[in-house]
Amino acid sequence: MAKSVADVMKLVKEHECKFVDFRFTDTRGKEQHVSVPVSHFDEDKFSEGHAFDGSSMAGWKGIEASDMLLMPDPETACLDPFREEPTLLLSCDVIEPSDGVGYARDPRSIAKRAEAYLKSSGIGDEAYFGPEPEFFIFDSVTW
Numbered sequence: 230m231a232k233s234v235a236d237v238m239k240l241v242k243e244h245e246c247k248f249v250d251f252r253f254t255d256t257r258g259k260e261q262h263v264s265v266p267v268s269h270f271d272e273d274k275f276s277e278g279h280a281f282d283g284s285s286m287a288g289w290k291g292i293e294a295s296d297m298l299l300m301p302d303p304e305t306a307c308l309d310p311f312r313e314e315p316t317l318l319l320s321c322d323v324i325e326p327s328d329g330v331g332y333a334r335d336p337r338s339i340a341k342r343a344e345a346y347l348k349s350s351g352i353g354d355e356a357y358f359g360p361e362p363e364f365f366i367f368d369s370v371t372w
Contacts, residue, residue, distance in 0.1 A: 234275045237306045240317065241267060247314040251279050251299045253321045255286050256334045258360075263299065264316070275301055278324055289334055297332065298324040 232240075241249070249270040252262045263281055278298030283290040290297070305320035323335035331338030340358045347353040 232303045232306050234272050234303050237275075237303045237317070237319075238272060240306060240308070241270070244308055244315050244317075246308075246317045248312070248316040249274075250309065250316055250318050251301060251321050252318060253299060253323055254336045256288055256336065258336070261286065267317075270317075275303060278326075279321075280326070283323075283332075289332075296326055298326050300324050 240246075246267050248264050249267055250262050250264045252260055254260050263279065265279070278300045281297055281299055282295050283297035284292045284295035299321035301319040301321050303319075305318070307318050309316040309318050320337070322337050323332040324330070325332055331341060333339075340356070344356040347356055
């Protein structure tokens with residue numbers, strides 16, 4: 230079900246969300262996040278993004294050029310079932326604020342460029358990407 234920005238704002242209001250959690254994945258595949266109180270969240274976040282420090286991500290940017298934006302994707306909006314306070318989750322693209330282009334080391338940006346290449350080259354029309362559960366997800370396995 231496609232969600233618009235208006236749908237997301239309605240979801241926040243209906244469930245009386247207290248926080249919004251902006252999520253993204255680093256180059257190593259680890260999910261990162263920035264949580265903000267709902268008072269700091271409005272429709273402008275979907276067009277202007279949420280600023281964060283890219284130098285805190287291993288292998289990303291140096292401190293001299295660390296300003297980056299998280300651009301939330303309204304279609305990924307869902308409620309976090311595990312938080313004590315009602316919290317909205319949003320997956321984000323990482324954007325270079327200087328030119329508005331997806332960051333070259335952001336896995337979502339890489340996937341979008343790969344899919345565009347597949348379409349332009351005629352190799353394929355769609356690409357599916359997702360996590361691969363491996364041994365390091367589990368603390369231990371016994372049987």
